[in-house]
Amino acid sequence: MNNFLFGRYLPGNSWIHQMSPQSKLTLSFYFVVVIFFANNLASYGALAALIIVVVLLSGVSITFFLKGIRPLIWLIIFTVSLQILFSAGGHVFWQWGPFSISDLSLINGGYIFIRFLLIIMISTVLTLTTTPLAIADGVQTVLKPLKKIHFPVDTLALMLSIALRFVPTLMDEMGTILNAQRSRGVDFGSGSLKHRVQAAVPLLVPLFTGAINHAENLSTAMEARGFSDSEHRSKYRVYRWQGKDTISWLAFLAVGGLVLWIRKH
Amino acid sequence: MDQAISFDHVTHTYQAKTPYAQDALNDVSVTIAENSFTAIIGHTGSGKSTLVQHINALLKPTQGTIKVHDKLITPTTTNKNLKEFRRHVGMVFQFPEKQLFEETVIKDIMFGPKNYGVSEADAKHAAVDAMNLVGLDQSLAEKSPFDLSGGQMRRVAIAGVLAMRPEILILDEPTAGLDPQGHKEMMTLAQRLHDHDQMTIILVTHQMDDVVNYASQVIVMDRGKIVKTGSPAQIFADPEWVYERQLNLPSSTEFAQRLIDAGIPMGKLPLTVNQLADRIAELVAKGDSMNE
Numbered sequence: 001m002n003n004f005l006f007g008r009y010l011p012g013n014s015w016i017h018q019m020s021p022q023s024k025l026t027l028s029f030y031f032v033v034v035i036f037f038a039n040n041l042a043s044y045g046a047l048a049a050l051i052i053v054v055v056l057l058s059g060v061s062i063t064f065f066l067k068g069i070r071p072l073i074w075l076i077i078f079t080v081s082l083q084i085l086f087s088a089g090g091h092v093f094w095q096w097g098p099f100s101i102s103d104l105s106l107i108n109g110g111y112i113f114i115r116f117l118l119i120i121m122i123s124t125v126l127t128l129t130t131t132p133l134a135i136a137d138g139v140q141t142v143l144k145p146l147k148k149i150h151f152p153v154d155t156l157a158l159m160l161s162i163a164l165r166f167v168p169t170l171m172d173e174m175g176t177i178l179n180a181q182r183s184r185g186v187d188f189g190s191g192s193l194k195h196r197v198q199a200a201v202p203l204l205v206p207l208f209t210g211a212i213n214h215a216e217n218l219s220t221a222m223e224a225r226g227f228s229d230s231e232h233r234s235k236y237r238v239y240r241w242q243g244k245d246t247i248s249w250l251a252f253l254a255v256g257g258l259v260l261w262i263r264k265h
Numbered sequence: 266m267d268q269a270i271s272f273d274h275v276t277h278t279y280q281a282k283t284p285y286a287q288d289a290l291n292d293v294s295v296t297i298a299e300n301s302f303t304a305i306i307g308h309t310g311s312g313k314s315t316l317v318q319h320i321n322a323l324l325k326p327t328q329g330t331i332k333v334h335d336k337l338i339t340p341t342t343t344n345k346n347l348k349e350f351r352r353h354v355g356m357v358f359q360f361p362e363k364q365l366f367e368e369t370v371i372k373d374i375m376f377g378p379k380n381y382g383v384s385e386a387d388a389k390h391a392a393v394d395a396m397n398l399v400g401l402d403q404s405l406a407e408k409s410p411f412d413l414s415g416g417q418m419r420r421v422a423i424a425g426v427l428a429m430r431p432e433i434l435i436l437d438e439p440t441a442g443l444d445p446q447g448h449k450e451m452m453t454l455a456q457r458l459h460d461h462d463q464m465t466i467i468l469v470t471h472q473m474d475d476v477v478n479y480a481s482q483v484i485v486m487d488r489g490k491i492v493k494t495g496s497p498a499q500i501f502a503d504p505e506w507v508y509e510r511q512l513n514l515p516s517s518t519e520f521a522q523r524l525i526d527a528g529i530p531m532g533k534l535p536l537t538v539n540q541l542a543d544r545i546a547e548l549v550a551k552g553d554s555m556n557e
Contacts, residue, residue: 185380
């Protein structure tokens with residue numbers, strides 16, 4: 001757990017840290033869409049160059065970055081090898097039963113690998129440079145148009161920000177309960193499957209009752225502070241669209257256009 | 266007296282080798298005697314809780330070694346075979362009522378002993394004993410722990426630890442959030458376990474009055490280091506030093522300090538209410554004899 005970087009925030013003051021969360025969110029989404037348009041080495045090269053610039057701008061050291069995505073490498077290798085072994089067509093180099101390796105499957109596998117890497121990189125940049133609360137605010141801003149179809153955007157944003165706020169609290173509590181039960185002689189993570197499932201009960205029951213207590217206390221405290229519904233609220237944290245956001249969007253649009261142009265050739 | 270616990274140049278870093286790395290203990294060496302009553306004090310975040318979690322190997326040192334009775338804990342100690350060892354070290358965490366989960370009080374208290382392979386009948390026996398020890402009425406045995414009051418829940422949790430009959434008992438702020446009556450009962454229990462059952466007690470606390478009333482040895486921590494060890498009298502002899510560590514004096518000592526500031530000669534600083542009362546009585550008697 002300690003080396004797991006995905007979904008964590010690293011404080012900083014870089015160009016990317018200062019961008020508004022809504023533009024970071026939409027940019028990441030846009031980038032993922034663009035990745036699927038790329039279909040040759042040159043277009044992937046352009047996207048890789050862009051992501052390297054983004055990582056450099058984020059001020060996070062690249063070695064740290066690579067270390068952080070290492071836990072996901074097995075998933076990538078698994079998917080890529082399936083792709084290589086099972087795709088048909090092209091010049092076949094090697095075959096054994098249903099498995100085959102051809103030049104086409106190798107190229108496809110390589111593309112999938114790069115796609116995975118790019119998607120993980122951009123989303124890690126997003127989570128490393130944006131606090132969870134800022135992400136919740138960003139989601140709220142991005143989803144605002146859905147209000148027109150009576151989608152409860154504010155309620156969703158409230159739930160999201162409360163959920164994100166309580167992730168570390170519940171993690172802490174889980175750690176404490178885990179330790180408390182350990183010192184009462186529970187062996188977590190060893191023994192048969194049945195034993196392991198049984199060992200989870202002394203962890204889960206207190207965790208759930210704790211969460212219910214938190215919810216009760218929090219709702220009482222919110223009511224006491226004048227919260228009635230999530231409509232008609234003003235906002236304390238306001239993220240304005242800045243020059244940095246415009247410049248970043250222009251750069252991403254340029255690379256997107258480049259990818260589409262390369263794709264034709 | 267024998268050493269129950271000894272720390273030898275122990276360093277602990279949370280999330281070592283990441284940008285989140287945080288030093289919690291820095292080259293800590295200390296020994297705690299068998300059957301002693303030791304208080305660990307220090308401001309919030311000074312590493313007290315990290316220190317005590319090393320004693321039953323919930324945390325392992327990043328560097329250095331710890332010896333608890335005959336068990337040696339090193340950075341490479343694995344989680345295997347620790348179960349038997351943990352039986353001898355009872356640990357009461359902050360707000361231990363959070364760890365209750367069974368359907369009935371008695372089942373929850375029996376949970377610890379049963380994990381260590383004690384038979385159903387013996388575990389029940391131990392649970393009934395533990396309930397008596399913490400002052401829980403036997404009529405509560407078949408109730409759900411979630412129906413009890415906060416103070417009763419805490420007693421159930423502590424009974425659950427005591428039912429394992431540990432030799433070393435670690436209490437991490439056991440009185441936090443209790444009313445004065447509950448506070449007194451909790452500390453009396455700790456003292457009784459120490460005096461009567463010969464347990465080695467380690468108490469983490471912010472209550473300096475408890476330190477002087479119950480502890481025989483005090484460990485003062487500051488920013489992950491042990492800055493002083495000694496008897497309560499040695500620790501609180503220098504009020505300036507205590508304030509610099511963001512700690513308080515016991516209330517009697519503080520009162521005496523105010524009297525000194527007002528020009529009344531108190532001599533050696535008193536620690537407890539009794540010592541303070543004796544000192545004042547002495548002064549009054551002296552004053553009477555001078556007036557005559």
